[in-house]
Amino acid sequence: MRIIVTQDYALIAVRRPSLYRIAAFAGMLACAGMMTATDGWAQPTPLMGSPAAVPTAANSLFAPSAAPLMATDTTIQDIRVEGAQRLEPDTVMSYLSLVKGDAATPDKMDASLKALYATGLFADVALRMEGSTLVVKVEENPIINRVTFEGNSEVSKDDLEKEVQLKARLVYTLPRVQRDVQRILEVYRRSGRFGAVVEPKIVKLEQNRVDLVFEITEGKRTGVRAIKFVGNNHYGDDELRETINTRESAWWKVFSNTDYYDPDRLNYDKELLRKFYLNEGYVDFRISSAVAELTPDHDDFFLTFSVEEGPRYKFGKITINSEIKGLDSEKLRQHLTMHEGDWYDAARIDTTINKLTTALGDMQYAFVNIVPNPERHKDSLTVDLNFDIKQGERVYIGRIDVSGNERTLDKVIRREIQVAEGDPFSTTKIHRSEQRLKDLGFFETVKVTPVDGAQPDRANLKVEVKEKSTGEVAVGAGFSSTDGPLGDFSISEHNFMGKGQDVRLGATISGRTKQVDTSFTEPYFLNRDLSAGIDAFRIQTNNQDLSSYDTDSTGFTLRMGYPLSQELRQRLNYSFHNDSISNVPSDASLFILDQQGTSTTSSVGQELTYDTRDSKLDPTLGFVTHLNTDLAGAGGSRKWIKARLGGTQYYPLAEKWILSGTAEVGEIWGLNGPTKINERFFIGGDNLRGFQYAGIGPRDLTNQNNDALGGDRFSRGTVELTMPTPFPPDLGLKAHLFVDGGTLGQTTEHSVGGDVLAQDESLHLSSGVGITWASPFGPVRLDYAEPILYQTYDKLEHIHFSFGSKF
Numbered sequence: 001m002r003i004i005v006t007q008d009y010a011l012i013a014v015r016r017p018s019l020y021r022i023a024a025f026a027g028m029l030a031c032a033g034m035m036t037a038t039d040g041w042a043q044p045t046p047l048m049g050s051p052a053a054v055p056t057a058a059n060s061l062f063a064p065s066a067a068p069l070m071a072t073d074t075t076i077q078d079i080r081v082e083g084a085q086r087l088e089p090d091t092v093m094s095y096l097s098l099v100k101g102d103a104a105t106p107d108k109m110d111a112s113l114k115a116l117y118a119t120g121l122f123a124d125v126a127l128r129m130e131g132s133t134l135v136v137k138v139e140e141n142p143i144i145n146r147v148t149f150e151g152n153s154e155v156s157k158d159d160l161e162k163e164v165q166l167k168a169r170l171v172y173t174l175p176r177v178q179r180d181v182q183r184i185l186e187v188y189r190r191s192g193r194f195g196a197v198v199e200p201k202i203v204k205l206e207q208n209r210v211d212l213v214f215e216i217t218e219g220k221r222t223g224v225r226a227i228k229f230v231g232n233n234h235y236g237d238d239e240l241r242e243t244i245n246t247r248e249s250a251w252w253k254v255f256s257n258t259d260y261y262d263p264d265r266l267n268y269d270k271e272l273l274r275k276f277y278l279n280e281g282y283v284d285f286r287i288s289s290a291v292a293e294l295t296p297d298h299d300d301f302f303l304t305f306s307v308e309e310g311p312r313y314k315f316g317k318i319t320i321n322s323e324i325k326g327l328d329s330e331k332l333r334q335h336l337t338m339h340e341g342d343w344y345d346a347a348r349i350d351t352t353i354n355k356l357t358t359a360l361g362d363m364q365y366a367f368v369n370i371v372p373n374p375e376r377h378k379d380s381l382t383v384d385l386n387f388d389i390k391q392g393e394r395v396y397i398g399r400i401d402v403s404g405n406e407r408t409l410d411k412v413i414r415r416e417i418q419v420a421e422g423d424p425f426s427t428t429k430i431h432r433s434e435q436r437l438k439d440l441g442f443f444e445t446v447k448v449t450p451v452d453g454a455q456p457d458r459a460n461l462k463v464e465v466k467e468k469s470t471g472e473v474a475v476g477a478g479f480s481s482t483d484g485p486l487g488d489f490s491i492s493e494h495n496f497m498g499k500g501q502d503v504r505l506g507a508t509i510s511g512r513t514k515q516v517d518t519s520f521t522e523p524y525f526l527n528r529d530l531s532a533g534i535d536a537f538r539i540q541t542n543n544q545d546l547s548s549y550d551t552d553s554t555g556f557t558l559r560m561g562y563p564l565s566q567e568l569r570q571r572l573n574y575s576f577h578n579d580s581i582s583n584v585p586s587d588a589s590l591f592i593l594d595q596q597g598t599s600t601t602s603s604v605g606q607e608l609t610y611d612t613r614d615s616k617l618d619p620t621l622g623f624v625t626h627l628n629t630d631l632a633g634a635g636g637s638r639k640w641i642k643a644r645l646g647g648t649q650y651y652p653l654a655e656k657w658i659l660s661g662t663a664e665v666g667e668i669w670g671l672n673g674p675t676k677i678n679e680r681f682f683i684g685g686d687n688l689r690g691f692q693y694a695g696i697g698p699r700d701l702t703n704q705n706n707d708a709l710g711g712d713r714f715s716r717g718t719v720e721l722t723m724p725t726p727f728p729p730d731l732g733l734k735a736h737l738f739v740d741g742g743t744l745g746q747t748t749e750h751s752v753g754g755d756v757l758a759q760d761e762s763l764h765l766s767s768g769v770g771i772t773w774a775s776p777f778g779p780v781r782l783d784y785a786e787p788i789l790y791q792t793y794d795k796l797e798h799i800h801f802s803f804g805s806k807f
Helices: 017-031 089-094 106-118 157-163 174-190 237-243 263-279 329-335 346-362 410-414 427-439
Strands: 003-005 011-014 078-082 122-130 133-140 143-150 197-205 209-217 223-230 286-294 300-308 314-322 370-377 382-389 396-403 443-452 458-467 471-480 484-496 501-510 513-522 531-542 550-563 568-582 597-611 622-636 640-654 657-670 713-724 733-745 764-775 778-789 799-806
Touching (some): 263 346, 329 346, 427 443
Antiparallel strands (some): 443 458, 550 568
């Protein structure tokens, strides 16, 4: 007998067919060995037949039959099945290639044996002739009672159960176990644990049942010790490391998931390198190899990218060719983002295609196909480019189909879509609709896709959403230089009953402030793009350190808002609140002692906001400006007019280098006497770094506390440069350089007797540096500011720190 086995123990050939059963079993037994993630198969550990492989209950579950397979030319008069437990004898005989009356030839006996093994139902099969009776002795594969995992702490049981194919009540077979071991190892490989070891074991139970146990030794993540590049002459290793996704391992990368080796990520890194060089004009760039070498201690990998950069190309002649009848290609040239003589940039080509597609979509050509055809000239190092626009018809909107919204009402989604059935097709409006749906915050994913309609000039819109949880029970904690330690608690639902309504109940406690508030907002009041809401609040503030008084304010606000254009929105509000000034010590400023007591304020106001920012959360381009005006006197005891005007402009100097400028002015006019201290403006802290909150402006210098009195008008401005840090981007660190300036003055108070009232309205100026960290626990910002222009009685503050999180 000769058995030929491949490297992974797969059976290739058996010289003597009569011993096929033994060879097949040997191959299956070899396949049941223990596997590791780094070396494929390790030294095989028999799954069955070894007490070491089966804990406690299981010895050899199935052993090869010692009985030889005997084949003669005797005519079969009867067939007897032995050993069947779950299967009926007739079922076993149905798999045979022999029936009563056949001659028991070696070929037919061997074919029957192979057929029985091929069913996967049997662990062992033997065929023999007893006189004229064919005896079929089988040992059935057991039924799995349960599948369990041991040793898995980094990967959950639920995740592993999703991967394995063997389940309870299925037939146990060794090839299936082998495949499941491979699947489990693949799960650990994707998480960077190439040292993981999976050993399948069984525990034999009664009634031919088994428990299947996967014993897992997870090992630690296999990190990336070093990333090197070979052949890069124009760009350094550090710059190329920033281009790819994989990062070198370091002790401080506790929350990073890109500093371990993943072959799939390595392929992604290769694509990122190609994009980088193509965007820089290296059209001939290629990666000759990307090698991952395991360190001798098997703890990390060395990654080495071998590249061939080639020469740098420029754009040559750029043309637009259109097959659309009546379309003037020259009018589309305004959408080109490159010019002849510019360095070649593949990203610009993609941007141009998007702009051309949007422009043609707004002209109702919904399904045009724009193909860039580059022609490279190695002699002149230029690339001629032709944008070929394929034929398309004018299209109108057909049906709008919404799917995936199990809780959110259809009308909540449809009212955000900027086109209606029968409208001309517009790519811009469709993209805007998708963004509006994302901005709702109700959905994990949003996808608005045009698809072919029932007629050639119709396009249906397929709106697919995946909902996410919109309810929130939040507990917050933090610290700020202005308010000291703070905490807040809130319960909110942003999509109440699937109607898009917002309901909130919250409380905040800090070193200076105690606040309880509740609110309700209907974003589409009366089924129109008209938001309406109500707020109720009570706010207690301790100002003893600043101005020797406390305030207590209780009231409510009614509000509504509506768009005037895509970028311009107006909000109207009515507010009523009862305010008290109390706990004023006897040695406080006379100007504050005179204001003790209770007052009521009834005011109406409006806010106009014009916003062109590219992002409301992390803007890099555009500006936002606001105008607020309020009038108190429609009832209540207080009468005044207040106005504020401000704005911020963002301008990108380079990638991740953002210059921003902020300016704001405001003034309040008392209509029935001097304004009260709780109605005035205060500058410092968050809006003028380098100075404490209420650190500048009018101040009574008579008493020891030098009470701040606030001002009736103010102006302030900030110029700030935000830039990346030398640290890896996945740390979430940004650096800032800033200059702050501001003024505060003009109260209606006047010195009396020996009082010393300082009302200097000169410019206050500071400059400094700061750093922000997008930590896993919430945003953290630390600023150091040095006052440049200030008064001797101003209250300074060099370090300003804030931290907060919700969990």
